[in-house]
Amino acid sequence: MTTTSTSSSDSVHDHQPAPVAEISDALRRVVGDVERGFTENDAGLLVRHVAPDAVIVNALGAVLRGRAAVEAATRAGLSRGPLSTATAHYRLSDIALVAPDVAVAHKSAWSTVEDADRGAPPEMNAHYVFVRREGRWWILRRQNTLVADARS
Numbered sequence: 001m002t003t004t005s006t007s008s009s010d011s012v013h014d015h016q017p018a019p020v021a022e023i024s025d026a027l028r029r030v031v032g033d034v035e036r037g038f039t040e041n042d043a044g045l046l047v048r049h050v051a052p053d054a055v056i057v058n059a060l061g062a063v064l065r066g067r068a069a070v071e072a073a074t075r076a077g078l079s080r081g082p083l084s085t086a087t088a089h090y091r092l093s094d095i096a097l098v099a100p101d102v103a104v105a106h107k108s109a110w111s112t113v114e115d116a117d118r119g120a121p122p123e124m125n126a127h128y129v130f131v132r133r134e135g136r137w138w139i140l141r142r143q144n145t146l147v148a149d150a151r152s
Helices: 020-039 067-079 081-085 113-117
Strands: 050-057 063-065 089-099 102-110 124-133 136-146
Touching (some): 020 136, 050 067, 089 113, 102 113
Antiparallel strands (some): 050 063, 089 102, 102 124, 124 136
16 A cells, blocks of 8 residues: 655655645545435436446446446436435545555445434445546446445
8 A cells, every 4th residue: 555745855756646635635525526416316416526437336236337337327326216315425434545546445325414423324335446547536446335234
């Protein structure tokens, strides 16, 4: 795993990674857009940061390859059934840089902020792989898993 340091004694390289806090903030903004897209039934916003070559495993276990497939499944899911009225609150944690332009993170998901704040167990967990390309962060991989105990 790669860690970054910003001390004045570090040598200067051609590619100086951004401080971890700056990267964490950027990744939280990406996941914030995903949350808003889900809650507002906005498939375009939900997939805005999904890379064209992404592979996403949704909460039902379906493997979606490529942004177009992710967007089609997202539009269908948000337009009918229980997801059409669902809300979400996400918290990103365990962010780690594995290379200067690759990060992994864990996301916990609840239906509401209040559920998270009162200490309810997450209803879903997700593992993300982010990649930075041309100065912006993309979701390259995501694996969603529903938490059985939280749903019963």
